[in-house]
Amino acid sequence: MPTVQAWTGRETRALRQALRMSIRDFAQDLGVSERTVSKWEAGRDAVRPRPEMQAALDTALSRAEGQAAARFVAATSEADPQDGRIGAGxxxxxxxxxxxxxxxxxxxxxxxxxxxxxxxxxxxxxxxxxxxxxxxxxxxxxxxxxxxxxxxxxxxxxxxxxxxxxxxxxxxxxxxxxxxxxxxxxxxxxxxxxxxxxxxxxxxxxxxxxxxxxxxxxxxxxxxxxxxxxxxxxxxxxxxxxxxxxxxxxxxxxxxxxxxxxxxxxxxxxxxxxxxxxxxxxxxxxxxLMVDDLVACEVDVQMLWAYCRHIQRQIEDGQDPAMPPEFGWRFLRAAHSRMTTARARETAQHCMMREAMLSTSGLPERLTQAQSALRETATLSGTVDT
Structure with a gap:
């Protein structure tokens, strides 16, 4: 079983990756906040967790078995600076x-x-x-x-x-x-x-x-x-x-x-x-910003982009676009509002991130076009309030 004499941010990160855990799951397992784990990892060799956290990390490492333990050993071993792995680039x-x-x-x-x-x-x-x-x-x-x-x-x-x-x-x-x-x-x-x-x-x-x-x-x-x-x-x-x-x-x-x-x-x-x-x-x-914040925003952007792309594809195929009523033009109108309007507790950093992701993806325009297409179809079929 591998051991660590003194945990630093570098070994902490190596253990999390060896266990195939997200920052959120790893933090929950140790009983600390996600920001604490992020701070350890960003500090690398310059950061040493408190003694009680050193013990908690020892316990987490002791539970690592088989391939997880092998991955930790490989990640914390000395590496040739020219081999393209840890310590280079x-x-x-x-x-x-x-x-x-x-x-x-x-x-x-x-x-x-x-x-x-x-x-x-x-x-x-x-x-x-x-x-x-x-x-x-x-x-x-x-x-x-x-x-x-x-x-x-x-x-x-x-x-x-x-x-x-x-x-x-x-x-x-x-x-x-x-x-x-x-x-x-x-x-x-x-x-x-x-x-x-x-x-x-x-x-x-x-x-x-x-x-x-x-x-x-x-x-x-x-x-x-x-x-x-x-x-x-x-x-x-x-x-x-x-x-x-x-x-x-x-x-x-x-x-x-x-x-x-x-x-x-x-x-x-x-x-x-x-x-x-x-x-x-x-x-x-x-x-x-935390990595999970960036991921959550990008997952939503890509989901809506693909949804709008399907509507666009129907139009290009010469069809009147149709979606289930609960995910029709009102759904897209609400999605557009939620994605483009700042929330009450949203920080300036979150606003800047969201605006950058949205504007470079072209999603707001796609949402507007898809919403208009679905509303036109609903109007022609007599299922929309005018």
Whole structure:
């Protein structure tokens, strides 16, 4: 059984990852707040939990068996600085969101399965279940309106930003068919869904151990949110990373891309969003947004985007779009209001995050268009108040 002489933030994070636990679950297991765990992990070697927490971490480690214990040992072992793992480059947590429209009736039958459990949500019924992933962890979110969102989390240790961009392209080629297989697996034989095929992947990167400071850190996060500038997409047989001197130039000088929107707070966080993804780094974990906050917002954005895409597809196929009455134009009107209006207890950071994610995704316009299309159909059929 592995032992730790003195726990620091680095060992704490290694244990959580080895146990395949989220920050929320790990914090609950230890009896501390999520922000406390985030603070430990962000502080790395400079942070040592209190003595009673050292004992609690010892207990958590003692319960780790088999592969979990092996993963902890591997993560905390000395590594060659040139091997691309711990101690080299930078560390980032990749979050991928892959939505698929299934239809409300199929979603209801999925949520009724024993593997699913309800997930708290302010305005819509949501159920979740774990899905095995070969290179990370995955959670399937099933929304009552008829959308499944697969959320994949992967831990990466990389030497350059260009290597992240190339990995992104290569992994997407595997993610799409994998996600289609998982959605099909979740759907039992008696369930049918006309459009239960994922169409795209959106990424969010949480930078945990940066290799840059100052202006370069800002530029690195901008590049993470729009990584396509760091790959040669014309290379064969697959896109390749740009040369190192190109990346160094972009890090030092930045790049002009108006579509990238900042939502960081000076001295607290660095955050950028684009149509291609989101990148975030907490400079002050106690004050910054929590990862769960970013994930919850992005899951909702991708769910509604896929819902509106299904309505758009019906129109493009020459049909009058139709949805169940409880998820018709009034549902979309309410969703638009909830997503675009600040809540009473919402912080300025949450508002900036939500606005950046929404504006770069184009979701508000899609919600308005889908709402108008459904209302027009309801009017023609005589089922809407005029």
């Amino acid at each position: 930078y560390q980032v947590q990749s979050h991928k969101f892959i939505p698929a429209f299934t239809g409300a009736s199929a979603a209801a039958e999925l949520a009724a399965q024993s593997a699913f459990r309800p997930r708290p949500h302010e305005w819509l019924e949501v159920s979740v279940t774990g899905v095995p992933h070969p290179e990370g962890t995955c959670t399937a979110h099933v929304f009552a309106c008829g959308v499944v969102v697969l959320h994949i989390v992967q831990e990466l240790h990389l030497p350059t930003l260009a290597s992240l961009a190339a990995w992104r392209y290569a992994s997407y080629d595997k993610d799409m068919p994998w996600a289609a297989d998982q959605v099909a697996r979740l759907m039992s034989p008696n369930l049918t869904a006309n459009h239960a095929v994922p169409e795209y992947v959106l990424s969010m990167y949480i930078l945990q151990e940066p290799a840059w400071v100052g202006v370069e850190l800002e530029n690195a996060l901008r590049l993470m949110s729009l990584p396509s500038v760091l790959v040669n997409r014309r290379a064969h047989p697959s896109p390749e990373p740009v040369d190192d001197h190109v990346e160094r130039g972009l890090l030092a000088q930045g790049f002009d891309q108006p579509s990238v929107q900042s939502f960081g707070v000076h001295g607290v966080s660095v955050g950028y969003a684009s149509w291609a993804g989101v990148a975030y780094h907490a400079l002050s974990p106690e004050q910054a």
